[in-house]
Amino acid sequence: MASDLDFSPxxxxxxxxLENLLRYGLFLGAIFxxxxxxxxxxxxxxxxxxxxxxxxxxxxxxxxxxxxxxLSASKRPKKEAKKKR
Numbered sequence: 001m002a003s004d005l006d007f008s009p010x011x012x013x014x015x016x017x018l019e020n021l022l023r024y025g026l027f028l029g030a031i032f033x034x035x036x037x038x039x040x041x042x043x044x045x046x047x048x049x050x051x052x053x054x055x056x057x058x059x060x061x062x063x064x065x066x067x068x069x070x071l072s073a074s075k076r077p078k079k080e081a082k083k084k085r
Contacts, residue, residue, distance in 0.1 A: 015023070
């Protein structure tokens with residue numbers, strides 16, 4: 001009875017190239033997702049170089065003006081309908 005049992009390890013085929021590629025690609029994707037989540041959670045202090053430049057607020061104002069003009073141009077005034085009695 002004891003001689004009938006086979007306790008040798010099962011034969012596991014070696015992973016193919018595509019299986020290895022998939023495995024390492026999944027690991028890299030998981031690491032990338034963890035980095036992205038940590039970037040959202042951990043706040044990064046603003047650098048003083050951006051605040052010291054006086055040209056930065058001007059560029060912000062310049063970019064705001066065309067957006068406002070584009071929004072107002074896309075909105076057309078509605079025609080008022082006369083009330084029928």
